Amino acid sequence: MNSLGRLFRISIYGESHGSQLGVLIDGCPAGLAITEDDFVKDIMRRKSGAKGTTPRKEEDSPILLSGVFNGYSTGAPIMIAFQNKNTRSSDYANLFTFPRPGHADFTGKMKYGGFNDYRGGGHFSGRLTLALVAAGVVAKKIIKSVNIEAKLIEAGGQKNIDKAIDYAIENNDSIGGIVECRAENISVGLGEPFFDSVESVLSHAVFAIPAIKGIEFGVGFKAASMFGSQHNDALIDISGKTHTNHAGGVNGGISNGNPLIFRVAVKPTSSIAKPQNTINLKSGNTESLKIEGRHDACIALRMPVVIEAVTAIVLTDFMMLEQKLDRIIPHD
């Protein structure tokens, strides 16, 4: 389904080159102060412009179409829309025949029988992460006591991120990266045993973001080469604080009160200026494809704020399920 969350539920819509995109938020408590200015900071963090990100610029101003009245959420569904103003559809006219490697051009065409909007990836476009970021802003406001921070800790396998990006740009290529996210001041008891463990629900949300190919909690894959005596985190007080945090803040699928820590692997941007081989779906012949248009050399650069957004959305939902949040937020 095109939705995420049980009590705080978001649904997104739109296409890269359609007239607009947006997010419908269901379950936001009434009484949350919301203005369009609240979105500026996170939208700017996601925005293009930095080196290694696409020069395509969008105004990306959120329009609050429902669910907000006199500056406060009403409890009714909140619709937030963004206009698409700066599209060059002609760039993409031949994707229908020449699927770009690494993109959803082929899978989208097959899944939807060729009816999908292929322009700029259509509904599969990373541009829809703008809607996730907008929903994340609302979620962060709801759970303001939780501090969530994601950052790019590595790109192209290197800690010297700028240098790695320069190299990729010079070579008409792209690189991947690793983003680490840390959420502090999480209450004990979020998540469910088994199917709705913290890791289950969070990874579900994180893999909804295009280009993510791996996730690990705490020491993650390193745990596989550790001894139990090394990996186990010893409790050091009755609040649940542990000496180490190899588990990343989760035991048995349930938050243990220590910082929630996870890392995600972001693949290199699929669109590169360098020519690549693909199949001509009409003729069946292999042909060389040169992707025109404007692209990010390192999409991972724009990921931290998106990762934070889905983390905030998931934590909001978990906290609602545990009744850690008011259904009506009292006036300040």
Add this chain to the structure above:
Amino acid sequence: MNSLGRLFRISIYGESHGSQLGVLIDGCPAGLAITEDDFVKDIMRRKSGAKGTTPRKEEDSPILLSGVFNGYSTGAPIMIAFQNKNTRSSDYANLFTFPRPGHADFTGKMKYGGFNDYRGGGHFSGRLTLALVAAGVVAKKIIKSVNIEAKLIEAGGQKNIDKAIDYAIENNDSIGGIVECRAENISVGLGEPFFDSVESVLSHAVFAIPAIKGIEFGVGFKAASMFGSQHNDALIDISGKTHTNHAGGVNGGISNGNPLIFRVAVKPTSSIAKPQNTINLKSGNTESLKIEGRHDACIALRMPVVIEAVTAIVLTDFMMLEQKLDRIIPHD
């Protein structure tokens, strides 16, 4: 929630030391031939007995309590139960006060206000993966054209798995491991853009298994250090086959027809014979804890069949959503 899946939905129940545990399966097509013998092979693969696994033995015979009539599924909910016969609850009497490091003893107690059944981990116990395996057997029968195979490819950081386990046992310790799962003959078009991507739903299911701390698809974390020109998989024919399979069979969240490949990180068994520090939740003092009872030195050894099970469950659901399966299975 205690359930997984949209059209093929499973719910589990039970505790490590309760009278029984089981799984309720909703949405199984009518007409599937099912006998109790069908479960033997996978239950044996999960069972204890191999070196490095707990000597606790359960008969683990499934009892089909509903939804099967004259040897065929009826379309009604299928209830499969397993008796717990060989429990030694006295081993666990003091977990209420001395939470075991790495286990859910502390989080479970906090989440449920001390009402949780703490014996052997209660509902959090890995014993409930038996219910997952049983549901997986049914799922595998439904999607018999898909070939799913998981195996332990590394334990304690080494390819020489036996040796690593011997070492851990000698040291009263435990080790983790990495399991790789490969599913072949997957149709193109499974999964949804964004929230119900193949990676989202599969990772959700995989992290429902206790002890999993990471998952990666295709080259996974290695993607973060690759160039786009290296990582992109070039299409080589119009069926979607690609030259390489760095993506692990998924583009834009949708299956592309190539083998679905992922790896998971299994942490070392939390229960070890070696003494560990924990907090006495009554006094607040740090005390040394020696865990009695029977434990696996390497729980990852028993994981492949559980990973296969949840993969089969997820793929069954995806294939139902895409109408790739009959609602009524015709007689052979």
Add this chain to the structure above:
Amino acid sequence: MNSLGRLFRISIYGESHGSQLGVLIDGCPAGLAITEDDFVKDIMRRKSGAKGTTPRKEEDSPILLSGVFNGYSTGAPIMIAFQNKNTRSSDYANLFTFPRPGHADFTGKMKYGGFNDYRGGGHFSGRLTLALVAAGVVAKKIIKSVNIEAKLIEAGGQKNIDKAIDYAIENNDSIGGIVECRAENISVGLGEPFFDSVESVLSHAVFAIPAIKGIEFGVGFKAASMFGSQHNDALIDISGKTHTNHAGGVNGGISNGNPLIFRVAVKPTSSIAKPQNTINLKSGNTESLKIEGRHDACIALRMPVVIEAVTAIVLTDFMMLEQKLDRIIPHD
């Protein structure tokens, strides 16, 4: 799906002539005192034995298989099972060919391709309302401040219920009835605008009970012939109390604090001793069918406790959604 509820969710399983039936309850708060004795009263109310109900007697003792420990709910899924001990399957052997009018014999056979367990209606049997009653007992304990009472107010179109039943029995026939349910001490604000209105969710649950063919809230169908000036309930204090209660306690889909009142129409028992015509599904010929076995002359007699049960289940869910209930019930 075979489940009801968002936060307090029940799933049922079993067949009339299978080995057992039961209910899996997910989302019960931890700390609720539960013993098998708690179920006796409501199970007796549903039980056969009164005039007009089937002489088939079942012991109907609930077995608590999981989720209860030391007399209290643990927060884990609660499995409650009932054995089927007194079944005479031979009574039903020919339903496969001769579908009984009014029953699900034909629709069940078509839906499941003939694989359904047809004995005594199989999974469609009214016997499964026993599982609903059991779940209702748990729900009533959770929302003990709410007083729910359903009663049969009319049978066979008459207020003199005994006489109507006598007449039906004498004539080898059956009769329907009307059950009215009233729930008092409901907090204001339950339900959602539109899709999850109180009426929506409650009617969804009520129509899950076999034999129900209509539901109306407050004055119900009479509202269609009233003027607005008559029907509108005037508020008489700021707590929401109204002078009349034509709306049955719901405005705009939301509970208004006045008693929730609804009535349901129960059709006459489909099984009657009188011969009826049906189709021989093999030959296509019309044939006379005489239904053997034991049947209720007025199934509506056994309905009040089932109606109460689903009402309690729905209200529990609504109150959880509104955070009107503790997630952990403190010791008395």
Add this chain to the structure above:
Amino acid sequence: MNSLGRLFRISIYGESHGSQLGVLIDGCPAGLAITEDDFVKDIMRRKSGAKGTTPRKEEDSPILLSGVFNGYSTGAPIMIAFQNKNTRSSDYANLFTFPRPGHADFTGKMKYGGFNDYRGGGHFSGRLTLALVAAGVVAKKIIKSVNIEAKLIEAGGQKNIDKAIDYAIENNDSIGGIVECRAENISVGLGEPFFDSVESVLSHAVFAIPAIKGIEFGVGFKAASMFGSQHNDALIDISGKTHTNHAGGVNGGISNGNPLIFRVAVKPTSSIAKPQNTINLKSGNTESLKIEGRHDACIALRMPVVIEAVTAIVLTDFMMLEQKLDRIIPHD
């Protein structure tokens, strides 16, 4: 939740006096030809203008914002919006203090702590049925082989509908009515036993429409006063056709192939020009309230198309669940 449906899912948003309202449709098959003209007929049927309906006129032109490309659905979420152009918010400024009898003014205020948009009923407004009608148009196109027709069969308790409405208008009052809906050419086997019976899911959807207070299937409440020998519908051929259709096309919760028939009770419009008593929520005093603005004398007049819409939505979902519909609609 603010959504309806499992595979074909709709979510609505907006307020009576906000800038727009609309519906997000998830799960529409790809390849459905959709133009804005398709909506005209049903929107006109719902529109104001006929005697007894409000003189407020809206242009009510749907804007297709996503999910449609080159005239066909793409498989991605479809967003349909409607502008609110003709609002007079000043009419409603004092509803915050003086809740209108029969409306959600009081319940909405209590549920959302006074943050709700009270203008014209805000999100509770019947204006949002426009979004339902729009979704219904899409659903009807998907299940074009099914013929759904609803009509007003009675108003104010009379078959002479015009006369009843004239009388109400003359008296500054309003009247209710009864709408009957009939859906033909339904395949056998829709619906599930128990929780997702046809009656359960359909009544859930129908009660989502403001002003509905009762629903009955087939002979409905009359069944309560019938004998089983009268009520049972005898099968007359192996396709499932029955001699009578007292059951309204449903047995055991499953469609039996005969016409689906149900009736709903619509209460009189709550807004009337006649003065009424209400409570001043600030002072607690009873005061006389005269509702200004433009209102329908008989909201039931506008209901048939809304009832058809939710019926079409539910049947689409059921048919998808039974795989009776293509996931991709081939070109004509």
